[in-house]
Amino acid sequence: MDYTKQIQDIAGRLFSEGKIDIFIGYRNTGFDENQVPVLIHQYKDVDQLLFTDKSVFNLANYLKYEHTRNKRVGLIVKGCDSRALNLMLTESQVKRENLYIIGIACEGVVNETGEKAQNCVECMMPDAVVYDELLGSATGKREYQVNADIRELDEKTLTDRVEYFEEIFENCIRCNACRHSCPLCYCAKCCIDQETATLFHGANTTSSAFHALMTWSLHLAGRCVDCRNCEKACPIHLPLHLLHKLNEKVIYENFQENLAGMTEGDRGAFYKYSLSDPDDFIL
Amino acid sequence: MEAEIKEKIVSMEKPHMEAPPDWQPVIMGILCNWCSYAGSDLTGTSRIQYPPNIRIIRVPCSSRVDPWFIIKSLQTIADGVLISGCHPGDCHYISGNYYARRRFLVTKKLLNFVGFHENRVQFSWVSAAEGAKFAKVVTKVTEDIRKLGPLHLYKKENS
Numbered sequence: 001m002d003y004t005k006q007i008q009d010i011a012g013r014l015f016s017e018g019k020i021d022i023f024i025g026y027r028n029t030g031f032d033e034n035q036v037p038v039l040i041h042q043y044k045d046v047d048q049l050l051f052t053d054k055s056v057f058n059l060a061n062y063l064k065y066e067h068t069r070n071k072r073v074g075l076i077v078k079g080c081d082s083r084a085l086n087l088m089l090t091e092s093q094v095k096r097e098n099l100y101i102i103g104i105a106c107e108g109v110v111n112e113t114g115e116k117a118q119n120c121v122e123c124m125m126p127d128a129v130v131y132d133e134l135l136g137s138a139t140g141k142r143e144y145q146v147n148a149d150i151r152e153l154d155e156k157t158l159t160d161r162v163e164y165f166e167e168i169f170e171n172c173i174r175c176n177a178c179r180h181s182c183p184l185c186y187c188a189k190c191c192i193d194q195e196t197a198t199l200f201h202g203a204n205t206t207s208s209a210f211h212a213l214m215t216w217s218l219h220l221a222g223r224c225v226d227c228r229n230c231e232k233a234c235p236i237h238l239p240l241h242l243l244h245k246l247n248e249k250v251i252y253e254n255f256q257e258n259l260a261g262m263t264e265g266d267r268g269a270f271y272k273y274s275l276s277d278p279d280d281f282i283l
Numbered sequence: 284m285e286a287e288i289k290e291k292i293v294s295m296e297k298p299h300m301e302a303p304p305d306w307q308p309v310i311m312g313i314l315c316n317w318c319s320y321a322g323s324d325l326t327g328t329s330r331i332q333y334p335p336n337i338r339i340i341r342v343p344c345s346s347r348v349d350p351w352f353i354i355k356s357l358q359t360i361a362d363g364v365l366i367s368g369c370h371p372g373d374c375h376y377i378s379g380n381y382y383a384r385r386r387f388l389v390t391k392k393l394l395n396f397v398g399f400h401e402n403r404v405q406f407s408w409v410s411a412a413e414g415a416k417f418a419k420v421v422t423k424v425t426e427d428i429r430k431l432g433p434l435h436l437y438k439k440e441n442s
């Protein structure tokens with residue numbers, strides 16, 4: 001998967017026709033094989049752009065910040081990123097007419113060890129669902145499968161799971177990078193911050209990490225698109241996908257809802273209901 | 284005896300932690316204004332006895348309950364949480380409890396996944412006419428939590 005040439009051409013064309021103010025893409029870090037997002041403002045920088053299977057980050061995240069608000073923006077989205085973008089459109093966070101979207105029919109990106117990332121192996125919808133231009137050939141929707149790590153953890157006893165998760169919450173340093181890197185966490189005043197300041201005195205304790213990560217993951221239940229931008233941003237490499245994938249599994253098994261953001265206007269599983277939803281856990 | 288110990292290890296959060304002798308469970312009750320809160324009022328005015336372990340908060344609707352409230356309760360005073368709203372079809376705002384029902388299920392499963400016993404967080408539908416049911420529900424939840432013992436997970440350290 002290498003669309004470097006096409007993307008440089010498209011970005012160059014958009015700048016020379018004056019259709020965009022900013023282009024969000026990927027460039028080399030300059031010191032290793034990895035890539036970082038880059039915001040390009042003028043035609044002469046277009047040759048920095050590239051796109052390969054190392055283009056891991058979700059660029060839709062940059063649309064929630066002040067410097068791209070109300071500007072005309074071009075950006076690249078893979079399948080998962082495009083679904084996050086669709087949710088942002090649905091939730092009125094960006095205006096469609098301000099965007100020029102290059103969709104990718106994705107073949108999967110790699111993790112740090114160079115293998116295909118887990119979310120890409122399990123990916124249900126690799127094609128971009130919202131775009132002005134699609135690169136690659138669409139392959140369509142795939143079957144839902146339960147995440148491999150969730151299956152493993154589900155077999156453990158409660159006491160084992162307590163120990164497993166206590167270690168995760170202990171290691172979190174409360175940098176909030178996970179929240180800031182999620183395109184769907186755009187609240188100007190996040191409720192977690194209020195409590196970190198009052199209830200937990202801003203300390204990076206285990207309890208404050210539990211409070212933050214659990215609240216965060218439940219605010220994303222039914223909306224998370226499994227792009228794993230949060231996990232890539234975490235300096236401790238905590239397996240944050242466990243929380244999101246468990247929510248996804250419960251939602252799929254009980255409400256037969258999956259794949260948030262497939263169509264514009266679909267706000268996710270928590271914004272609908274059915275009269276026949278499971279009721280047996282309620283007294 | 285052995286089976287009992289094994290059961291404890293499989294189903295307890297911290298099997299090695301014992302409850303202090305005079306310990307009483309604290310239940311956080313989050314009740315909707317239109318049905319369950321009125322129901323609990325009826326329990327009182329009809330002089331039905333129920334355990335004094337519950338601390339009640341009133342919310343406008345069961346769908347006002349952000350999972351955040353449950354997490355905060357468990358991290359501060361509560362050993363267990365009871366959330367109660369109107370029966371399906373009775374919601375004052377027509378469909379609030381249907382939305383809430385989905386959220387409750389996911390919250391319960393996620394908390395169980397990270398290590399909370401499934402009885403720590405419970406839900407009920409109690410109408411304004413069901414004073415006796417409210418007493419029964421509170422009794423059941425209190426006894427469930429008493430069996431589980433004090434909650435030791437992720438309590439805020441500094442107060």
Ligand code: SF4
Nearest residue numbers: 079080106108120123
């Ligand atoms: S999750 Fe799917 S769309 Fe996203 S990078 Fe992986 S294969 Fe591509």
Ligand code: SF4
Nearest residue numbers: 185187190191216219
């Ligand atoms: S964690 Fe919740 S309140 Fe905070 S930014 Fe995300 S969605 Fe908003």
Ligand code: SF4
Nearest residue numbers: 182224225227228230
């Ligand atoms: S929570 Fe993580 S995986 Fe889910 S949408 Fe946000 S950044 Fe992507």
Ligand code: SF4
Nearest residue numbers: 172173175176178234
């Ligand atoms: S990015 Fe990682 S360390 Fe930082 S707050 Fe999130 S989970 Fe904790």
